[in-house]
Amino acid sequence: MADGASLASRVPAARRxxxxxxxxxxxxxxxxxxxxxxxxxxxxxxxxxxxVPPYVMPSPIATLRTVATEWHGIAGAAAFxxxxxxxxxxxxxxxxxxxxxxxxxxxxxxxxxxPLVIAIRTAPVLAIAPLxxxxxxxxxxTSIAVVVIVSFFPTxxxxxxxxxxxHRSALELMHVLGSSRLQIFRKVRLPxxxxxxxxxxRSAATSAVLAAMLAEWLSGAPGLGTYILNAAAxxxxxxxxxxxxxxxxxxxxxxxxxxxxxxxxxxxxG
Amino acid sequence: MSEIAxxxxxxxxxxxxxxxxxxxxxxxxxxxxxxxALIGPSGCGxxxxxxxxxDILRPDAGSISIGxxxxxxxRKRHEIGFVFQDASLLPWRxxxxxxxxxxxxxxxxxxxxxxxxQLIELVGLADFAHxxxxxxxxxxxxxVSIARALALRPKVLLLDEPFGALxxxxxxxxxxxxxxxxxxxxxxxxxxTHNISEAAFLADRVHVLAAHPGRIVAEIGVGLARPRTLxxxxxxxxxxxxxALRDALFGEDGAAEEEAEIAAGQAPT
Numbered sequence: 001m002a003d004g005a006s007l008a009s010r011v012p013a014a015r016r017x018x019x020x021x022x023x024x025x026x027x028x029x030x031x032x033x034x035x036x037x038x039x040x041x042x043x044x045x046x047x048x049x050x051x052v053p054p055y056v057m058p059s060p061i062a063t064l065r066t067v068a069t070e071w072h073g074i075a076g077a078a079a080f081x082x083x084x085x086x087x088x089x090x091x092x093x094x095x096x097x098x099x100x101x102x103x104x105x106x107x108x109x110x111x112x113x114x115p116l117v118i119a120i121r122t123a124p125v126l127a128i129a130p131l132x133x134x135x136x137x138x139x140x141x142t143s144i145a146v147v148v149i150v151s152f153f154p155t156x157x158x159x160x161x162x163x164x165x166x167h168r169s170a171l172e173l174m175h176v177l178g179s180s181r182l183q184i185f186r187k188v189r190l191p192x193x194x195x196x197x198x199x200x201x202r203s204a205a206t207s208a209v210l211a212a213m214l215a216e217w218l219s220g221a222p223g224l225g226t227y228i229l230n231a232a233a234x235x236x237x238x239x240x241x242x243x244x245x246x247x248x249x250x251x252x253x254x255x256x257x258x259x260x261x262x263x264x265x266x267x268x269x270g
Numbered sequence: 271m272s273e274i275a276x277x278x279x280x281x282x283x284x285x286x287x288x289x290x291x292x293x294x295x296x297x298x299x300x301x302x303x304x305x306x307a308l309i310g311p312s313g314c315g316x317x318x319x320x321x322x323x324x325d326i327l328r329p330d331a332g333s334i335s336i337g338x339x340x341x342x343x344x345r346k347r348h349e350i351g352f353v354f355q356d357a358s359l360l361p362w363r364x365x366x367x368x369x370x371x372x373x374x375x376x377x378x379x380x381x382x383x384x385x386x387x388q389l390i391e392l393v394g395l396a397d398f399a400h401x402x403x404x405x406x407x408x409x410x411x412x413x414v415s416i417a418r419a420l421a422l423r424p425k426v427l428l429l430d431e432p433f434g435a436l437x438x439x440x441x442x443x444x445x446x447x448x449x450x451x452x453x454x455x456x457x458x459x460x461x462x463t464h465n466i467s468e469a470a471f472l473a474d475r476v477h478v479l480a481a482h483p484g485r486i487v488a489e490i491g492v493g494l495a496r497p498r499t500l501x502x503x504x505x506x507x508x509x510x511x512x513x514a515l516r517d518a519l520f521g522e523d524g525a526a527e528e529e530a531e532i533a534a535g536q537a538p539t
Contacts, residue, residue: 167358172354172358173352174375175325175345176325177375178346178347183375187371187374
């Protein structure tokens, strides 16, 4: 997926052509498919070579079969978790950009609010979980809150760095032109910061799935995290590993989604 | 087309907890519509002087006026065009969109902005209007930034060593273009440079600065006829103008401290 993203950004013409290019998709997907096959092969060999019992880790074929037979249950749980992860990421992204913009424009705000932000980030989610559940309930609310707490920080830190990355002469130019603060932000600071912001977002995107599952472990909401917990409690390794496989696929989907958003916003910038 | 006047302007910076006097008691008047050069060794405060006029910096003491108003007012009324040492184009914008930037910012507050496409033609980049800055050479990028500086028909055009990074051939070509553009627009132009022949070729009057503290040590009128062409550079009167500047910069038995005026030489042959 990373390959697909960088290929597309290197070849803007292909992007502008519009429509779905099957050949291009095949080319960008080929390395990923090859890697997935290699992954399954290694998994298979490890299970064979060390004679891993199926109640610890089933073979990839057995696991894939379980994904197929239990698809209904897994897909329902995965959809719940994925939705929470995406919603949390959107909220986290918005908060991160607003806080970063606040911190780079006001030293007073930085001194007043940044320690609080770091404190929230540092508080173990396990410890504040009861509070979150009390405030946001056992459903999507707590999940979003946990995803936000876990994933806004890398985006915010990168965005702050990005907002400070504008070239000095570009800022001086805007000043001489008599621009308002908002114009400087919109036309110079934000576009200069975009690559930094998306570095943070991509790292946040992959951990968002994990954070959403963490929230379910704490709140018991019916997502993939709870599904894995139940499978483990009933010693059903097949279900457990099928769910793990699906959660990995979800993290990849999140990563490629954030790359896609980056491409849209880069188009807007240009 | 505004007159620029400075009276007793001082500016110091704190560098490693020590005050460095970038400019001390600078007074000068630049009548409207002229072309002026500020020349001096590095560290003499000539860029600082330009930044003070543009309201990028504020003076510690003294006053500055552009057309009778403080620089901040002129800046907010979008009357200042500024060309930086580096072209400082926004890399994600096309040439056309970079030139259009000042017009976007001014919105409706400037009634009669220039046509960006005409400006791009004026600097000879009509074929590159939709190119990205990274696709252009350094000289072409600097031409874009000149076009951008002219977008709001500025009353003063401030140029901070705009061609310093360019090779000699490109620099000559750009100087000719700059003169042509200045004559077409009639704006008051102030150029910071450390190149003697550039100052003599472009300016009506050259203000020579010295360092520690930054101050003006000579004002030298360049009485060469306009329009100026490359042929002018081979004439005696051009050589005399350069010599006068050189004397002012390096001192000729203290003559640097005196105001020198070069006789208006015979028209270039």
